Amino acid sequence: MEEKIKSIIKTSGNSPDRLMDILLSVQKEFRCVPEEAVSLIASALGISEADVNQTKTFYHFFSSKPVGKYAVYLNNAAVSGMMGMAEVADEFEKQAGIKFGETTPDGLISLDYTACIGMSDQEPAALINSVVFTELTREKVKEIVAGMKEGKTVESMVPEYGDGNNAHPLVKSMVKNNIRKAGPVCLGDYDAGKTLSKALSMNPKDVISEVQKSNLRGRGGAGFPTGLKWLFCSQESGERYVICNADEGEPGTFKDRVLLTERAKMIFEGMTIAGWAIGAKEGIVYLRYEYDYLLKFLNSILDEMREKNMLGKNIMGKGFDYDIRIQSGAGAYVCGEESALIESTEGKRGEPRNRPPFPTQSGYNEKPTIINNVETFCSAVKIVEKGGEWFSNMGTEESSGTKLLSISGDCKQPGVYEVEWGMTIKEMLDMVDATDVQAVQVAGPSGVCVPPSQFSRKIAIEDLATGGSMIVVGKQRDLIKDIVLNFMEFFEDESCGSCITCRSFNMILRRMVEKIVEGRGIKPDLDNMVQWGEIMRNTSRCGLGQTSANPVSTTISNFRELYESKVKDVDFQSDFDMKKAIIESCEAVGRPPVVHE
Amino acid sequence: MSDTIKFTIDGKECTGKKGQLLVDAAAENGVYIPVLCHWKDVKPAGSCRICTVKVNNRYVTACTLPIDENCGDVENNTPELQDIRKAIVEMLFVEGNHFCPACEKSGDCDLQALGYKYQMMVPRFPYAFERRELDAKSPKIFLEKNRCIFCKRCIRMIKDEKGRSYFAFKGRGKHLEISMDEKLAANISDELAQEAMDICPVGAILKKEVGFINPIGKRKYDNEPIGSDIEKSK
Structure with a gap:
C-alpha cells in the first residue's frame, strides 16, 4: 500500500493544493481512504492528519471504510422518488441482501444514497463505480445484481448506449441527451474554432464590450452580468484565472450534462475566449464527480484541441498561450458556490469564503479569477461570433438571449429545452405536455414552488429566475412529504456547516417539516418556520443558507391550506412523547407502567 | 486621499482606518459588537454570524467587513438585530x-x-x-x-x-x-x-491537570456583562 500511495502523491503533484486529486486516486485504488493513507499523505504534504481528514470527510464520495467492489449510489432526489426510487431501492436491498448504508460481508456490493446526479429526465438513476444506470426498474436491478454476482465488469452491464456522444468510445454510457428543443445559441449550429479565431484577432477590450453589449447574465442562477465580471477581472493586475463551473448540483438540473456531452469544444472555446479577454493563461473546469463518466472523453477533446493549436502555446499563431485542465469534485453541492468551488480546487473543504474580496479580486490561489457556468461560456462563443446585439434581441429586456431549461417530473416530455427568456410557466407546461399540475418547482430546491394561480408568470431573471431546473409536480403528489421534506433533508446534508445559522436552521426546519408530515404539528409552527427561515436568509454567508428555507417559506406562502389541513389548531402541544420515552424501561421490566392519574 | 474613515453606528460618530475590520473599528470607538468567532488580527472566519449588523440596509458580518467610504450609517443595537443575535x-x-x-x-x-x-x-x-x-x-x-x-x-x-x-x-x-x-x-x-x-x-x-482555577467572583463575567470593557473604554 505504501508504495502505491507514495506514487499517487508523486504523480498528483505532491502539494497540499492537489489534495483532491490525491484523495480521488486513493479512493479509486483502495475503494476507501484508509488511516494509513491519511498518515502517509499528511507527512508527504507537511500538513497534519487532522487537516487531511478535514478535506476527506467533507466530500460524499470519499470513505473511511471500503465501499463494495460494486459501489451503488442510488439517487434519492425528489424526482427520483417521484419516478419510483422506493421500489428500486427495495429491489437492490432484496437482491444484495443488505440495507442501504451497508456493504455485503464479502465486500462485493455496497448500497448508498446520493443527492441528485443530474439525470432527472431519466430517473430513477444510480451511479455504480461512476458508471451511470438510468430508468431503473425492479427487473433491471435483478439483472444488474446478478451480473455483479457473476463478476461482470460494470461497463459490460450497460445494456445499450445513448444518443450522440453518449455512444462515443470514451463515454459508452446509456445516458440519453433528451434534447427536445434546440435554440440558436447553445444547441444550434456550431463550427469549432471559428469564433476563437475571430476573438484572437480582436482587442481583448472589444471582446469584453461585445459581451457587455449582449447583456449576458450568468447562467448558473445568480444572474450577474458576465461582461461586467470579465471587465472587473481584466482590470486587476498579475496572474489571472478562468474557471468553468461544471458542478451543476441543483436538484433537477441536467442541462450542463448535455452541453458537456455535445458541446465540449464550445465550452473550452468559450473559456479560451474569456482567457484572452481577461488576460489569463490557465483555465480550470471544475467537474462534478457525478459526471466522472465524461472525464476521459473531455480530456480527449482537450488533447484534440491542443493538436489543432486551439489550446497550448501560441494559439492559432496569435501569440496567445492558454491551456485548460479539469479538476474533479468529489460530491458536495455547496461546491457549486463559486468561492467554495475555489476552495475545493485548492484541495480544501468546500466552504464558501467571506466577501469581500470577490473572486474577481482574489480567487484561485488568491489571484483574480472569473468563474462562469458551462452555459455562460457557450453563450459567450455565440455572442462573439454573431455580435452582442444579435443576442440581446432575444429574450426580455432584462434577460437577454436563450436559456436551457432542464425539465423533469410529472410531464410526458422531460428533457433539455433551449428557449428564449420570457416564456410563461403555462407555455412551458404545454411545451412539455404536462397536465394535472399541482405546482412547478422553479430553480430547484433553492428556488420557488409556484402554484397554478401564478402560472402566467415569466421565466426570466426579473420574474422567476432560474439556473434551469424545472420540476413539474403532479396533483397525485404529497407536496409537503415528497417535495418539501426531501428538499430540506437535502439541504441539511449539504450545508457545509460553517455558518451557525445554515447548519442549525436547516436541521431545525427539516425536523419541523417532519413533525408536520407525521401529524404532530400545531398552527404556530407555520409562522415560526417562516420567521426562522427569514433569520437564516438574512444571516447566512452564502447562497445555500440564504435560499435553503425557500422550500418551506414558498410552500407555506403558496400552499398554506395544505399545511393547515395537517396541523392542530392549538397554541401549545408538548413534543414529549411519554410512551416513546419509556419503551426501553418497559421492555426491561417486562410490563407497562402503572399510571396514577 | 485620507486613510481615516468616518462613519456612524446607531447615530454615534466614529472614525477608523480604511481597511480595518468594522468590529475592531467599532471597539476602538467604544461600541461593542458581540463576537464568538472573531479574534483580533487573525483571519476572520465569519462563521458565528452573531456580529451581523446592517450597513446601507444590507445584512453583513462586522468581523469580515473592511471599512471604507461606503460604510455610512451602521445599525448595531436595533431591536431587529438584537433579536437575531x-x-x-x-x-x-x-x-x-x-x-x-x-x-x-x-x-x-x-x-x-x-x-x-x-x-x-x-x-x-x-x-x-x-x-x-x-x-x-x-x-x-x-x-x-x-x-x-x-x-x-x-x-x-x-x-x-x-x-x-x-x-x-x-x-x-x-x-x-x-x-x-x-x-x-x-x-x-x-x-x-x-x-x-x-x-x-x-x-x-x-x-488537563488544572481545574476550576478561578473562584466564583473572580471569573471574567462575574461582575459586569460581556462587552462592558469596550463600552467603558470611550
Whole structure:
C-alpha cells in the first residue's frame, strides 16, 4: 500500500493544493481512504492528519471504510422518488441482501444514497463505480445484481448506449441527451474554432464590450452580468484565472450534462475566449464527480484541441498561450458556490469564503479569477461570433438571449429545452405536455414552488429566475412529504456547516417539516418556520443558507391550506412523547407502567 | 486621499482606518459588537454570524467587513438585530449540549455571557439532543465536543512550529464536529494547551491537570456583562 500511495502523491503533484486529486486516486485504488493513507499523505504534504481528514470527510464520495467492489449510489432526489426510487431501492436491498448504508460481508456490493446526479429526465438513476444506470426498474436491478454476482465488469452491464456522444468510445454510457428543443445559441449550429479565431484577432477590450453589449447574465442562477465580471477581472493586475463551473448540483438540473456531452469544444472555446479577454493563461473546469463518466472523453477533446493549436502555446499563431485542465469534485453541492468551488480546487473543504474580496479580486490561489457556468461560456462563443446585439434581441429586456431549461417530473416530455427568456410557466407546461399540475418547482430546491394561480408568470431573471431546473409536480403528489421534506433533508446534508445559522436552521426546519408530515404539528409552527427561515436568509454567508428555507417559506406562502389541513389548531402541544420515552424501561421490566392519574 | 474613515453606528460618530475590520473599528470607538468567532488580527472566519449588523440596509458580518467610504450609517443595537443575535445564542444552546453549572468555563464563557446579555430564558427552538463525543486522548487537553460552537478559533490559531494545525473540522452539515490531531496533540506543550483553552469561547477545550482555577467572583463575567470593557473604554 505504501508504495502505491507514495506514487499517487508523486504523480498528483505532491502539494497540499492537489489534495483532491490525491484523495480521488486513493479512493479509486483502495475503494476507501484508509488511516494509513491519511498518515502517509499528511507527512508527504507537511500538513497534519487532522487537516487531511478535514478535506476527506467533507466530500460524499470519499470513505473511511471500503465501499463494495460494486459501489451503488442510488439517487434519492425528489424526482427520483417521484419516478419510483422506493421500489428500486427495495429491489437492490432484496437482491444484495443488505440495507442501504451497508456493504455485503464479502465486500462485493455496497448500497448508498446520493443527492441528485443530474439525470432527472431519466430517473430513477444510480451511479455504480461512476458508471451511470438510468430508468431503473425492479427487473433491471435483478439483472444488474446478478451480473455483479457473476463478476461482470460494470461497463459490460450497460445494456445499450445513448444518443450522440453518449455512444462515443470514451463515454459508452446509456445516458440519453433528451434534447427536445434546440435554440440558436447553445444547441444550434456550431463550427469549432471559428469564433476563437475571430476573438484572437480582436482587442481583448472589444471582446469584453461585445459581451457587455449582449447583456449576458450568468447562467448558473445568480444572474450577474458576465461582461461586467470579465471587465472587473481584466482590470486587476498579475496572474489571472478562468474557471468553468461544471458542478451543476441543483436538484433537477441536467442541462450542463448535455452541453458537456455535445458541446465540449464550445465550452473550452468559450473559456479560451474569456482567457484572452481577461488576460489569463490557465483555465480550470471544475467537474462534478457525478459526471466522472465524461472525464476521459473531455480530456480527449482537450488533447484534440491542443493538436489543432486551439489550446497550448501560441494559439492559432496569435501569440496567445492558454491551456485548460479539469479538476474533479468529489460530491458536495455547496461546491457549486463559486468561492467554495475555489476552495475545493485548492484541495480544501468546500466552504464558501467571506466577501469581500470577490473572486474577481482574489480567487484561485488568491489571484483574480472569473468563474462562469458551462452555459455562460457557450453563450459567450455565440455572442462573439454573431455580435452582442444579435443576442440581446432575444429574450426580455432584462434577460437577454436563450436559456436551457432542464425539465423533469410529472410531464410526458422531460428533457433539455433551449428557449428564449420570457416564456410563461403555462407555455412551458404545454411545451412539455404536462397536465394535472399541482405546482412547478422553479430553480430547484433553492428556488420557488409556484402554484397554478401564478402560472402566467415569466421565466426570466426579473420574474422567476432560474439556473434551469424545472420540476413539474403532479396533483397525485404529497407536496409537503415528497417535495418539501426531501428538499430540506437535502439541504441539511449539504450545508457545509460553517455558518451557525445554515447548519442549525436547516436541521431545525427539516425536523419541523417532519413533525408536520407525521401529524404532530400545531398552527404556530407555520409562522415560526417562516420567521426562522427569514433569520437564516438574512444571516447566512452564502447562497445555500440564504435560499435553503425557500422550500418551506414558498410552500407555506403558496400552499398554506395544505399545511393547515395537517396541523392542530392549538397554541401549545408538548413534543414529549411519554410512551416513546419509556419503551426501553418497559421492555426491561417486562410490563407497562402503572399510571396514577 | 485620507486613510481615516468616518462613519456612524446607531447615530454615534466614529472614525477608523480604511481597511480595518468594522468590529475592531467599532471597539476602538467604544461600541461593542458581540463576537464568538472573531479574534483580533487573525483571519476572520465569519462563521458565528452573531456580529451581523446592517450597513446601507444590507445584512453583513462586522468581523469580515473592511471599512471604507461606503460604510455610512451602521445599525448595531436595533431591536431587529438584537433579536437575531438572541436567536443565534438560543440556536447554539439547542444545537449543542450546554450544561453551564457543570462546566469549568462557566463565568468565563462568552456564549453563556451572551445568553445573559440577551436575556435568554427558554430557547424558542426545539432542542436537538445530539450526542457528541468527548476526546480525552491528549495528555494535556479534554476536547468536549458537546460544547463546541464551531468558531474555528482553535483551527486558525493553534499550530505547531511547522504551521500544522492541531485542530480541524470533520464531516459537514449536521455531522460537523471539531477534531484534534491525535499525533500532534500527544506532544502539545503546556503553553499551547493553555492558549487553546483560553481562546475557546466556550468550554470545549479544557486543559488537563488544572481545574476550576478561578473562584466564583473572580471569573471574567462575574461582575459586569460581556462587552462592558469596550463600552467603558470611550
